[in-house]
Structure formats: C-alpha cells, structure tokens
Amino acid sequence: MKKLAKEDINQDVFDLYDDYAHNKISRRQFVEKLSLYAIGGITVSSLLSFMTPNYIDTLLVKPDDERLDSKYITYSSPKGGGTIKGLLTKPEKTKTKLPGVIVVHENRGLNPYIEDVGRRVALDGFISLAPDALCPLGGYPGNDDDGRELQKKRDRNEMLEDFIAAFHFLSNHEHCDGNIGVVGFCFGGWIANMMAVHIPTLKASVPFYGGQPTAEEAAKIKTPLQLHYASLDTRVNEGWDAYQTVLKANNIEYAAHFYPEVNHGFHNNTTPRYDQEAATLAWDRTIAFFKEKLK
Template sequence: MTRLTARDFDPQVLQLFDKYVHGQIGRREFIAAAGAGLLATLSPSFAAPLVAADDKRINTRYIEHPSPQGYGTLRGYLALPAKPSGKLPAVLVVHENRGLNPHIEDITRRLALEGFLAFAPDALFPLGGYPGSEDKAREMFGKLNQAKTRADFLAAAQMLDGHEQGNGKIGVVGFCYGGGMANYLATKMPNLDAAVAFYGAQAPAADVPNIRAPLMIHDAENDTRIRNGWPAYETALKEAGKKFEYYVYPGVEHGFNNDTTPRYDEAAAKLAWQRTVDFFRKQLT
C-alpha cells in the first residue's frame, strides 16, 4: 500500500486538520467539513517505530521525580545507550499537545541511539497519563494548568541536568507544543546549553534577553500559524545578540517531522534531524 503524504490532501483540508489538532475547532466541526474518513486517514499510526521499544542497544525505563512548584510529581521516559563509554550529554524531549505518546517515546530512543541521555516527561501524568487515544489526550491536555506544567518541565530539565550519568551539559528539543516549551525553557534556564524547536511558538520578545543557550529553529514553509510569529522573534534575537540557526523547509506542513502521520515529509525530517543531532553534539560534548 502506498503511503499517503501531505501532497495527497487539499491544502484547505490540511489547514482544517491543523486547527483541529490545536483545538481551534472541534471534532464534529472537522468531520462536518472534511468527513470522518479524512480524520482517520490524517490521524497518527504508531505501528512502525523507527527504534523498537525492546532494542537491545539501549536501556529504557519510566521514572518519577518530585516537582514541588508543579503538580508535585512528574513522570517520564528515560532512554540511554546500553553500553555508554562515559558520561553522556543530556537532552530533554518535549512532546506535542497529546502527551507522551508512542511517537515521542520513539524519538527519545532515537536520541539514545545517537549517544544521548534522553528524557521525555509526560505532561498528562497528573491527569492519569497518556490515555492511548490521541483524541482523549488532546481533550485532557486542555485541562492542564499550564503554569504547573511549565514548572514540571523545568523540574524535569534540572533533574536531567544533574543526572549521575550525565556529563553536566543539557539540551532540549520539542515539537509543536514542545517547540514552544523549548523556546520557553531557553528563557528560564541560564544553565541550558542548547535548545531546538520544531515548529513551536516563539518566546515573547521581552524574554529574549534572558536566553543564554544557542537556538536551532525548524519551521515548515506552509505553517503560517507559526511562521507569522518569526519576524518579531528574529528581530528580538538579533537585537539581543543571541546565537541562533533558522531553517524553513520548502513545501512542507506543520508536523513534517512526525513520521506517524501523512504530514510527514521524509526528506525534510531527515535533514532537520541530522542538523539537530549535529547541533547537540557540537553544543553538548
């Protein structure tokens, strides 16, 4: 069976789906406009992870950690090489607005295969954790207290930064919601060594002077919702003398890195991923 891509869908349908994914319209509104079949086709399929959960080259486990300023306790997925040669550079992985789903666990394992100590918290843990349904996860996500959730991610980053198997350097990579969180953490963590945001909301210009870490930003050409915020962010970064790399991937959609949906673009995703890994190796080792 031929795999569908974003090019197989009318751009208006993709725009509707983006609004649905980000809570701007409901499920009924999307189905009324586009149809139930299209919703099923565009929704993620987690059947074929790039790195299997039982891959012997890595070790994985779920851990919990106190988060006094957040929800009290955070939980996430930790992955690292099975036979590390020494202390490891650490990377916090921040999910999209559906919590710690199988795709983000796969991303975390991919980083472990590249030699990183990777940790992906689940923002939905205080509400019972990722429920196994993307629709339910999206609904739950809207019930989170974002101030507490941001505090949980800060606590997770500080925990990872002090991990006994870490080398004392830490980066963060996030996707969509997580891209915005990566930008946010860069304004709050003077000890952050690198931040990578995939199609995420930019930090407010007023907070840019607080950034210490070099940034890498990946955006999709067809993602006007996110790209509209870039000019002001770029101006603020330049005026504050911050180090950043900005890449726009031609002809692709928001979510192009997510290989579980038709919006995935293989060429753009591979290039963005290699740039990300190289950036982390440069900044964290």
C-alpha cells in the same frame, strides 16, 4: 474504497487537521468539514483514517531495542504537577557519563511518537528524558484525542515547570555529565523556547515549529538556538519576524531553518503531514547541533 496517498489530499485538509489538532475546531466540526473533500471515490471515513496517527507501523526504534537501556522513571516537580513520569533512555553499554537531552511532547502527552524520538536521541550517544506532562491527570490516555482534551485542562506555565524540573533531575543523574539540551515539537517547541528563557545554563535548544516567547522573555535567552519551521505553517510562522528581531538585537546565537512546501508537524512520521526529506535534514541538523553544543 480508494487507497489514499499524500498527493491525493487537498492542502485545505491539512489546514483543517491543524485547526483540529490545536483545538480551534471540535472533532464534530472537523468531520463535517471533511465532507467537502469527500469526492472522486474518497470518503469521509477514509480521509479521517488517513489523517489519524499510525503508531503501530511507524516506530523507528523499538521499545525493546537491545542497544538501549530504556525505562520509565518519576521525578518531582514541586512548582508544576508534582510527581511526573518520564521515559529515560541511554545507550545500553555506556559506562561513562553522557550529555543529556530533554524531549518535549506535543499538545497530547507522551505518545509513542515522542517516546520513539527519545530512543532515537539515545542511539546518537545521549541520555534522553521524555516527560509526560499529563501525569497529574493520569498520563497519556492511549489516544491523541483524549490526550489533547486532558492537556487543555493543565496550565501551560505549570507544565513548563515540569520540564524545567526535568532539566534539574537529568542534570543530577548519575549517568549525565550535566550538559543538557532540549528538543520539542509544537507545544514542545514553545517549551523549548521557554526553557531557553528560564534556564541560563541550558546548553542548546531546538524548537520544532514552536510558539515564540514575548520580546521581553526572548531578550533573556543565553542558550544557543536551532529553530525549525514549516513553510506552510502560517499559524506559527507569523511570530517569527518579531522573535528574530529580538534575537538579533541581543546578539543571541541562533540558526533558523525553513523547510519549503511542508506542513506543521513535518517531523512526525505517524501522520501524512510527515515529510521524509525535510524531517531527515532537520534531525541531522539537530543531532549535529547537540554534538557541538553539549560538550
């Protein structure tokens, strides 16, 4: 069996995966359509395996990293899902209060990639909270396919309330100085945009390839935004022009970055959509933005 590399994959396969990951086609349809690209020694099973997230070999910060104090906590979300679990992480030796960052998952719950991102944030001098909006349904089930199915059963506005509640929990935490930002990916990018709509005291919002608010919602934003988009992500990008028009008209502080020739999910280093150069640049910008705004 041929060992696949990213350059072996037709862009149509990435687009198919995006449709599958965002519930536009079923797993059966995804597998059937992959058969069109099983040529030249490439099999359907090898394509499927290659596109599936690899959570074992991709962690950048181990769960037991001695530099960090990382543990699961619960908090109350009375307008959302009730009791929500999240991964709370801070630098291990820090005695002073720190600025906080909410880390918002994609459309599949608190998987190992998002937990890893929470630990990365903490290593840069923040206290991070990565909630799991699947808690009312039992939490992240251990794989993304089932996670997506579970998340489809929850109302996204109720999930938004879960992350707004996370903001208030972290704001009042003994190790947080009350200056809070948010970073979110895909579904989490929409949450990051919407938290900026609903929380005027939010200090910074960083949506990665996130869906945009309505014009009426966007006009309410007081929070500085740093937005990251993938140039090949036509599905999400089609909403950008209208969003930018509202941001400009209302003098809302924002910086938007488009990364050429990369796909939706380019920051997620567990799948072949990952682009190291774009992800590194976007993350450097994110951390610098938080260090500037969370004062």
